[in-house]
Amino acid sequence: MRQLAKFSVIAVVISTISGCGWLWGEKGYFRDRSNDYLDAKQESMITIPANLKKDTRPFDPLYPIPNNIPNPTVTKNYEVPRPLPLQAVNTSGPFSLQRNQGNQWIIAQQMVTPAYEQALQYFRQAGFRIDTARPVTGEFTTSWTKTSVLTNMLNSRLLAMDSSLANQELRIRVRVDPGARANTSELYTLVMVRPEGSAVESDWPSKSQNSVVEAILLDELMANMSNSQASENVVSLSDTQQQSVAAKKKALFNRDTQGVPFLVMNGDLDLVWSQVEQAINKANIKIDDMDRSERVYYINLSEKADGSSKPGFFTRLFTSEARREANAERYIIKVIPIDNAMSVKVDGIGNDTVVSPEKAESILRMLQDNMN
Structure with missing residues (x-):
């Protein structure tokens, strides 16, 4: 039985090797077809019925045969001439x-x-x-x-x-x-x-x-x-400039009846929340924490978002944590819905902390300047 299996495997291998021609040979299924175009025949142009010519565009040959080839029956060693530059x-x-x-x-x-x-x-x-x-x-x-x-x-x-x-x-x-x-x-x-x-x-x-x-x-x-395109570009540039000016004004500075400053922004909570976060990051202000449910950002003006204000090794070694905490400038930025818009205000941390109007205005102006 083992001998029969061995001979069967050998027979299959021999038949496979000898039969590769029907796969890879000149007449095989996977033969090289790169030169088939040399045997192609030139066919006549498509004839369109007279009643359909008015609804169709003229047929131009996509690959016309060059006029300098007098004999289309060329050998497979023929070298196709390079086209002339336009x-x-x-x-x-x-x-x-x-x-x-x-x-x-x-x-x-x-x-x-x-x-x-x-x-x-x-x-x-x-x-x-x-x-x-x-x-x-x-x-x-x-x-x-x-x-x-x-x-x-x-x-x-x-x-x-x-x-x-x-x-x-x-x-x-x-x-x-x-x-x-x-x-x-x-x-x-x-x-x-x-x-x-x-x-x-x-x-x-x-x-x-x-x-x-x-x-x-x-x-x-x-x-x-060309002139029409240039005019459209000028109009487009003017529109872009106007949109840029409008974008800078999308956060309007205002004060309430008590003189407390705030920003007024159009859009829903998701949009304004994202824009405020981007403005804080662009102003290089460190965000200590945020609470989306309360719509507040906890910021620290004494530290930069990029870490450039981080104290060195010896400063951290000889400065106590309590002293560094005392030097921190922490504030809360609130996003508050009002009518059909959103307001952005600055508060202190803790009920007994009051932010001066000048400080609040300074922070809000930084955010306004960094609004896209």
Whole structure:
């Protein structure tokens, strides 16, 4: 029986070793697939029915085959050429104009929706009449427009570069696609040109019929978007400053009818309790103890929270505990609900300890200055 078991194990090992080819070999299940793309075949473009073309964006090949490869049936030793670097123009700021092999577009450091809205707003302000707008696909087109109805700045710039545009009409298609990086977008324009008064309607070309007009429109669009972004940053900075000022005033100093100082703070107990604790720590005041149920903090002004005021070895050796206790400045900070707000007061420890209004004001001012 033992011999049979031994031979069975040997047979299983031999069969496993000899059968590894179906797992790891060239025809195995776990074979190397890194070069499979070399055997891939080029398929034809997807054909979209005519009745659906108006609701879809044009299909552009994601991985086009370079034109400098005349023979697609290459060997597996073929070395893929490195792509040419993009020619970046005005890459500073949140928007940059890119040019590559006759194509030009804008890269925006923002998502598709805000970029689409800014582009749509610019073309309306420039004098173009929007023909169709498809926010879902990120596209909009203009109707045929004379350069004379555009803004004076844009019209003058177009005519300065090409005087023949005075007798022509323009039609623009703008497409906003998601960028290669997260939270970025790419804006493309397509320009069609026809003589003024012509009724000829044609399909959109693969490239702009006037590259000069396209370059000017992209440059003006990028400048407009940059200015809008700068204005939003100024407004945002102003709002932030106002919020900062409001944050400093969220703890208001006041006095009662007897002249006792206190702070008034908005918020519930949890929020105010946390803010008071943070203010005490920021003021570098040591908290000896706290009682959340009684809403009180026990502080010691004679010691720092970071331990920098801790006496040295010889001081502790030659100074009695009673003397150190006599030098301590201990107070109670109370959080008291009042109407729809909270008040913060300073009391002494013990019923017979009275805190002077000046001392209480000094402590409360320290807390107020360290409120976020």
